[in-house]
Amino acid sequence: MSSIVERFRNGLWRDNPGLVQLLGLCPLLAVTSTFINGLGLGIATLCVLVVSNGLVSATRRWIRTEIRIPIYVLIIASLVTCAELIFKAWFPALDRSLGIFIPLIVTNCAIVARAEIYASRNPVGSSIIDGLVMGTGFALLLMALGAFRQLVSMVWLLALLPPGAFFSLALAIAAKNAIDGKRRAKRHDALQRPSRVTNR
């Protein structure tokens, strides 16, 4: 098991569910019109992901492979229903503005993907950390997009509309690739220089 820091770097950056795996794009594009919406859906998704990873991992020894998908669906759907009830009870205003996207967390492929790829093969503690890391990566992206679109919409209304969501996500992915590219080039330089010296 890699160190916690390394895993956070993976979830937040290298394997970010939204930016790299491009999972859960439907809610991501639809609700990020404001920072608060992004925060709300991000936290809800994070909680569901952590608990579902924990439960899937805890029950992984009793679950036969042929019925694992219906069981994941059962677990995730119940957790999302609970999350929806909790939102309705304690955050009614946020619930109204997110509307159907809270129940639609069920369809976020990022959650079932983590259950299948990670939680079904790893111990409980490690799976919970995986949920935390991946969920945080997704939530941070939602918040960043929400904040970006809300700010840009002050000068350019298009940012709030559906095309704005696609443009913003595209910009975010492009920015990530550019940063990665620069870093790789730097590392490449650092490796190249000593060899150049010896060749001379």
Add this chain to the structure above:
Amino acid sequence: MNNSSVMKSGLTLAIIAGVCTALVAFTFKLTDDRIAANQQAWLEQSLQPALGDVSFNSGITESRLTIPAPNALPGSGDATIYRVYSDSAPAAALFVVSARDGYSGAIRLLIGVDVNGAVTGVHVLEHRETPGLGDLVETGKSEWSLQFRGRSLGDPVAAGWAIRRDGGEFDQLTGASVTPRAIVKAIRETLEYFAANSAGIYSVDEVSP
């Protein structure tokens, strides 16, 4: 896969389904009262805007009337009516009803009707319609719900109380005609109920179911 492994799989599924149901039931019990209180608060907050420019001087929530099911109002359950007065003369009535034939589940509506049977405002309280299409019936999302203001059973006449696609006079929403159709129908039924019971609504005892 032999018989015993099928049994085992079935049993595992049943147990997990049971545990999940218990979890949801427990959360439901825990949040039940708060959710009801929140819904009531949201409803009361929406009452004033649905009254439009009707002048009144009674408390909006003071005179509440519950019409037990079954009744002629849209929706399957009990319907609630808030009555508003101006110097103790009836000014308007707010109907809380639900349109059952939406695209996805019931649409809870607040419909304001003045003493003359004209709509003062329509507010969608709760729905599960498609985001970006059907949800444009929400007051904050588009102007759609404003077109009913001032309309009554005679304006337009019965055949006109439908969306344009069905030969009526009301706008539909592009890509979503089911939601507007359901709401127009619910408003028409509410107005018809009001026309049949307008005298009774303001005197509790005489309201017919």
